[in-house]
Structures are given as structure tokens and as C-alpha cells.
Amino acid sequence: MKLTPRYILAAGALLILLANAVALVGVYLNRGGEAESRLTLSQRELTMPWGWAAAKENSGLALSLNWRVADPAFGEFGGYGFSGGTPDWLDTARMAALGFDTTLPAEGAFGRRRFERQLPREVLLVLELAGPAWQQALERARQNAARHEAASLANAGSKEFAEKARRAQEQLKREEGANSRLFAIDAGLDRAALRAKYPDRGRYLILKGTVRPRLATHERQTRVTGYVSALAVTQINVPHALRPLLEPALRKHKRTAEDPAPHFEAVIAVGQRLEPWLESVLAAR
Template sequence: MSKPGAKKRLLLAVITVLGANAFILGNVWLNRSVVIAELTLSERELSLPYHWGRVKDDSSLRLNLAWTTPWFTPNEDKWHYLYRQQQRILTLQPPQFASFRFGSCTEGYQRQQRSGWVLLEFNGQSYQDYLKQAEQYYSALQQRLAAEAVAELNAGLVQDRLREATKRRQEQLEHAEEQWRVAREEVTRLFVIDAAADRNLLQQTLANHSGPKASQLLIVPADIQLSYTWCQNDKAAKQPEVLVNRLAVESLYVAKPYAQRLPIDTDRQQKIRFQAQVRYGRFAEPWLSALTLSGTEP
């Protein structure tokens, strides 16, 4: 015969589990009861996990949000290395930077992480600026390589060296052309453009935007860290920079009916292209409301 104490502990454990589930489901319902924004993202902003389709018994799927911050205006050499990377450094206005109340550099920048808010922009001015940078880099490289070719011809280089130089220029140009194509067709269009510990500061920024693109802006929670450059011991003027470590929600659960629509390509020979309707609710938490393969009917 079991002891009364054991039954009580079992009952308490069941109540705790049920209570936790009820709390979670209640928060989900409250979040989804109000839609504050809806974005139409694609495989450019929502990446499939690397193992998708490789584990036969695993039918679960989460799509990871791909985002970046506005790019520095790089010179030609830096662009060569930066064009595919997702940045996390963000330069802020003094009021936004001050709102985090970072400590002194003696504490180290690694330990100075704060909970805060960021302003997300989808397919807006930051992405257009990036496209412009990609095109300018491609055009500038074309002009420089053309000038080099003329100079080498005038210098009377021997045929072997001239062929080598021509081949090198052609490879550089093809690489730059591929970078421009990637900028137009593949990189994420989701940018973090501002951050603050005080949400009201971002609300003021958001209020200054109007027009059709205003609906593509939203405020979401994130973890913010002091930039390592702030504590560098140099004589240069310090930029109020932060490192956006992560968004509070960076992956979206894909329900089985939606996941079944995505073809499984274990060899990763083809890019799976799709469109996804992502809604943000009352607590700025996103969820997937629709998913279709590109070129197919909903």
C-alpha cells in the first residue's frame, strides 16, 4: 500500500505540469490574439536547418531567422570578405546608447549584456543601401580592371604575363558579379536598424516613419552587448556601438502540414524556395501563419 505522502507528491507533480502547460498555452493565445505586424519572408530570411531531411525519424522543423545590421561602407578589399556575412554591430544615437547604462570598461565588454529592444526593418532603406553598395563595388572594380588592362598593354608585357593578368582580372570580375547577384537574390532583407533599453525611444523612431514601408517596421526584444571597440585603448573617437547578440525569438516552429510541403533535398543540390507569412503578436513574438513553395498556389 502506497504512502499518503507519495500520492500527494504525485498529485502535486501532475498539477504543476498541467499548470505550466496552461500558463504557456495562455501566453500563446494572448500573444496571438492581437497581430501587430505581418511580414512575407522567404528562404532569404528563414533558413532550413542543415540536418533537414537527413534524419528520417525527425519530422520536427524550425526555421531560423536570418538578419543583419546596416553595413559599413567598405572599401574594395573589405567588401570582398564581408559580402556574405551577417553583421551584428550597430551604431546608435547617444540617447539610445545611454539607455543601456553600460558600466566602465574595467568590467569588460563580454559581461556587459543587457535585455533591450531592437527595431526591425524588412526590405526597406537599409537593404536598398546595401544593394547600392554592391552595385557601386561592381562598377568600381570594372573601371579599375579596365584601366589596369590598358596600362599593361601600354607597358608591353610579354604574352605569358599578359594572359595571366587577363585571367586574374576575369576571375575578379566574375566574383564581383556573383556578389552583386547574391545581393539581389539571396541575402537577407531583414535588418536591425536601431536598439535601446527603453522601448519608448524606438517608438519615437517608429513614429517618424510613414508610407507603405512603415508596416515593414516592428519592435522586438533582443539581447544587447557593449561593442568590443568601445573599450579599445586608442586615441580615436569612440563610436556608440553595440553588439546585437540575439533576438529573443530567432527560430519559428513549422507545423507538420507546412513542413510536409517542403521537399527534402538531402544533397543540398537545389535551393528550396518558399514564401512564409510571419505574424508578430501582442508580445512581439512571431509565429508562422502560412507557408507555400514559390510559384505554387496557397
């Protein structure tokens, strides 16, 4: 058969129609029935696209889901990784339950590299909004700020201590009013079991994510742990009907150091395929 321009154009149009049909079926299957969870998030958890406000033409708008992991390896000025990290709860037993080989490898760099080359696995991640994990982060920031302020007063005239006190105070302000309150707190393979453990659908999201193995060494003792590396869905499209409610807030420039971001609240729903969508915008300013 001769491939004429008309034939090629028709085939391309058919492929586009098929792709759109598949996408619509996926949306229907995800949103059919009652939502698996429904949370009210703010600009702390839903980040505006980088450079979006300065763009002259915006054919589409998607908000990034901003989540965190309590990772002690980051130290006092950054102990909570954004969008990934190695939490204490992801220990050897949990990694084994997720299907990883947790047998310690032979000592040496080769054994470590071979172990950590295990393929990442898709798991179910539990994300908690404004719960104990965030409260611990907030309390840690307060204690850190108080400790460095006391050290600065005890070492008056020291630029080093004064700088640490300033950084700790800024960190506290970010934790109180800007940082995401959404933390990854658990992982599993059985959605029903996780939902039974975390029944509050207005506080706990269950989303698909990725975990990969890692070896941690502390005081010459090596143990198997894991790294929460990604969510399957990191951006949430803003429906055209909701854009007029969000755009005025998103276009506002930085206000002050204490209040740097636009303010809004939006309801995120998660469907049967564990894919989130923006359901409504409650307030924006």
C-alpha cells in the same frame, strides 16, 4: 511522506501539465487581438534547419529568422553582418538612450575591458524588410563588382585581380537573389514611440533583442558604440498543418550556383508579446 514510484510519476505528470498550461497562456496573450505586425518573408529571411532535409525522422520543424546588420567594419567583401554587428546608427547618443553608461573609460586595456563588461541590455529592435538598408547593400555590391571588374580588365593576366573580380561578382549574385533583405535599423525602449516612427506594419518588425556596449577607435579617436548581438526569438516553429506546404520545397537539393535554395513565401505575424509565429504559407516550390 514516502515517495513512492506512483507519487513521483503523478508529480512529474502534474509538472508537465503546468508547463504546458503556462505555454498555452503565453501563446494566448501573444496572439490575442490584432497582430502587432505581419510581414511576407521568403527563403531569404527564413532559413531551413541545417541537415533537416537529410534527417530520417523529423518530429518538429522550426525555421531560423535570418536578419542582418550594416557593419562597415567587415570590409568590402562582407560589410553586412548576419545576425549581429555594430551599425553606424548605434552611436553614443543612442546607447545613452538605451540606458548604458557612455562615459569613456581610462585609457588602456584594463579600462576597455571594464567598460565592455557592462551587462547586455534587452531592447526593442526595429527590423526593416527590403527597404533602404537592403537597397544600400545591393548598390554597394554592384559598385564593388563593377570596380573589381574594371581593375581585372586593366590588369589582364593577373590572377589576383581576376579572383577579386570573381568574388565580387558572386557577392553581387548573392545580394540580388539569396541574401536576407531583413535589416536591423533602429533600437529603443518605447514600443509606441518606435511604432509611431515606423508605422508600416507590413515592412517593419519590432522584436525584443540584445545590445551590448563596445568601444570603437578610428584615427586614434575612441567613441562609445554598441553591438547588436541577438534576437530574443531566433526560430519560428512550423505548425503541423503547414508542414506539408513547406516540406517539398525544403527537401529539394541545391539546384545551381545562381539558384541554390528552395523557394517559398510565408507570412510571419508578431503578437502583443513581440513573439513571431508562422501564420500561413503562400507559395512553395
